[in-house]
Amino acid sequence: MPEAASPSSRRPPRARYRELTLREIKDLAWEQVAEGGGAALxxxxxxxxxxxxxxxxxxxxxxxxxxxxxxVCEGYRGLAEAVDVAVPERGEAAPELRLRAFVQAMWTWSTEMPHRYLLLFGAPVPGYAAPEDTFEQAFRPMAVLFDVLAELPAGPAETSAVSGGRLRDQLAGWVADRGGAPVPPEVALRAVRCWTRLHGLISLALVGQFTATGVDPEAVLRVELDALLAGH
Amino acid sequence: MPEAASPSSRRPPRARYRELTLREIKDLAWEQVAEGGGAALxxxxxxxxxxxxxxxxxxxxxxxxxxxxxxVCEGYRGLAEAVDVAVPERGEAAPELRLRAFVQAMWTWSTEMPHRYLLLFGAPVPGYAAPEDTFEQAFRPMAVLFDVLAELPAGPAETSAVSGGRLRDQLAGWVADRGGAPVPPEVALRAVRCWTRLHGLISLALVGQFTATGVDPEAVLRVELDALLAGH
DNA sequence: TTCTCTAGTTATAGGTTCTAACTAAGGTGA
DNA sequence: TCACCTTAGTTAGAACCTATAACTAGAGAA
Structure with a gap:
């Protein structure tokens, strides 16, 4: 009996056919999402x-x-892989370049299919239906961000904000729950701030809130990235 | 013949009845949006x-x-009015307090009905086209933010970022188009950065991306606000 | 009183999700 | 080889939805 997780080739024909059909359904579904969003499915x-x-x-x-x-789960996995591919490993590039690569990867992945990004981050997560694997995949880019920011000097805002208090405990509990390499709360807070800023810029750009202004969101992104690298 | 824009009282009964019915429809529509979002309407x-x-x-x-x-148009108007009410006029309070009031007003307005905020700033509904009046209303909170930030000292990031280059022209063109009080590009950039950060935090909190982490988004908001007040 | 305009009606077309019951065909075991 | 079983796809249909067309009853105006 073949393994359950094997690819569509080298499987009994029934299962193989089923996988191909599943793939076809999801490909067409992505097409619909790409042009009209989740509501158009x-x-x-x-x-x-x-x-x-x-x-x-x-x-x-x-x-x-x-x-x-x-x-949604496939989307999270795709984003995680795009980030993994784009961000160099520790030691392979300077920390500044790694953060730039991370931000660039997020920006590219979201703008190349706006509705895909909005499907993941623009609508309330049902919660009842989200399988554990989804959370796993969704966390992967954040883990990369932890790894990148740990190499950069922490700004003054983080160190003072997490000196005791509830926020420190919440951040510590979060990274502890997720396992993996140990992450100091300063880094976790820095990552959350970086992530929310990036999301704010990306999502407003995707829904077209910048178009009427004539301001280029990518130029604003560069300013934000420089501020982040300056420790702010 | 009475004025077209008069309230529902003191109008010919036909028109009065029509306005009441319109109000009833929209009230029920808001109820549906409140519990299920725009898709549930x-x-x-x-x-x-x-x-x-x-x-x-x-x-x-x-x-x-x-x-x-x-x-959507009514939503923008409501947000603008909430901000207008919450933020003290120039001279009535310290600039720091005015910015805190602005951020608090945005946070309160969005969290008291998450789907209302998401209807305005979340994934665009297919087939929706904003009339001109909407742009007008949507800009009002940004104008308040201009007014508040103009009183606060500009950080180093803005002044260097808008020293010549395309971004400076875009920001200048935007505020010129919108009329009103003249706004230096440094302040406009600061406002955009503040707005996108706020939106990132609010929208991720509203869609529930924080719940699984156990981190309190409002605590992160306080950190961001302090950073903003420190000029970063 | 008569006329007109309007808010509501019913009927209907065409779209959606989703269930139930049936059919055809491929894979499996005796 | 043959019978059985599992599975993919079918049709039929219920319960929704948006939206249009044609009709009716009644309020307001001339």
């Missing part, structure tokens, strides 16, 4: 484009939400 | 709750998108 229209009837897809996904959940 | 279910049949509502809104657009 329609099982019926995917079925039509595949040349089958609507109810056939319920053999592959329990309902529309299940497909959406699967896409 | 249903003309049919609003009609049911009003005790009329579905098609009756098409006398008041051309289609579902028209109602959504109206809500």
């Amino acid at each position: 329609s099982l019926n229209s995917i079925a039509r484009r595949m040349g089958v009837t609507g109810p056939a897809l319920y053999r592959y996904f329990a309902n529309r939400d299940a497909l959406l959940t699967d896409l | 249903s003309l049919n279910s609003i009609a049911r709750r009003m005790g009329v049949t579905g098609p009756a509502l098409y006398r008041y809104f051309a289609n579902r998108d028209a109602l959504l657009t109206d809500l």
Whole structure:
């Protein structure tokens, strides 16, 4: 009996066919998300484009939400891999360059398919349906950010903010829960601040809040990145 | 003939009734948005709750998108008014307190109805086109932020970033287009950075990205606000 | 009183998700 | 080889949704 996690080749034909069909469904689903966002996703229209009837897809996904959940998880995985590929390992590049690479990777990944980013970070997470693997994948870019920021000198704001108090405990509890390399709370706070700033700029740019202003969000991003590198 | 913009009282009964009905529709629509977001808005279910049949509502809104657009515009106006009320005028309070009031007003307004904030600044609803009045309303909180930040000393990042170059021109063009009091590009850049940071924190908190971490977003907000006040 | 305009009605078309019950065909074991 | 079982896909249909067309009843105005 072959392994459950093997690729679509070298499997019994039934399972192989099933994997190919799943892939086709999700590819078409991504197409729909790409042009109209999660709201535009329609099982019926995917079925039509595949040349089958609507109810056939319920053999592959329990309902529309299940497909959406699967896409979200795949999205997180894709983002994590893009970040992993783009950011050099420790020692392979200067810390400043690693942070620049991280920010650039996030920006590129989100702008090349705006609705994909918004699907992950723009709508309330259902919570009831999110499998544990999703949280795992979603955390991976943050772990990279921890690793990058640990090499950069901490700013004055972090060190004073986490000197005792509830925030320090919350940050410590968070990184402890996630396991992996130990991360000091200063670094965790720095990472959260970096992440939220990046998200603010990216998401406002993606939904078009900058277009009417004529201001280039990427230029603002450069200013923010420089501030981050200056320890602020 | 009475004025077109008069309130619902003191108008011919036909027009008065129409305004009351419009109000009732929008109130119920906000209720639906509050619990399920823009995607959960249903003309049919609003009609049911009003005790009329579905098609009756098409006398008041051309289609579902028209109602959504109206809500968005109303949302921007509400946010602008909340900010106007919360932030003291120049001279009535110290600049630091005015910025704190602004941030607090934004945070309160967004968290008291998360889906309302997300309707304005989250993923765009397919088919939505903002009328000119919306831009006007949407800019009002930013104008307040200009006014507040103009009183605070500019940080080093802004002054160097806008020393010539495209960004300076873009910022100058933007504030010139919007009219009102003249705003130096340093202040405009500072406002954009403040706005995007605030949005990043608020929106990630609203969609629940903080819940799994156990970190209190409001504590992070305080750190960011302190950094802003320190000129960073 | 009569006329007109409007808010609501019903009927209907076409879209969606999703369930139930049936059919056809491929894979498996005796 | 044959029978069985599992699975993918089918049709039919319920319960929603948006939206349009055509009709009706009643309020306001001439």
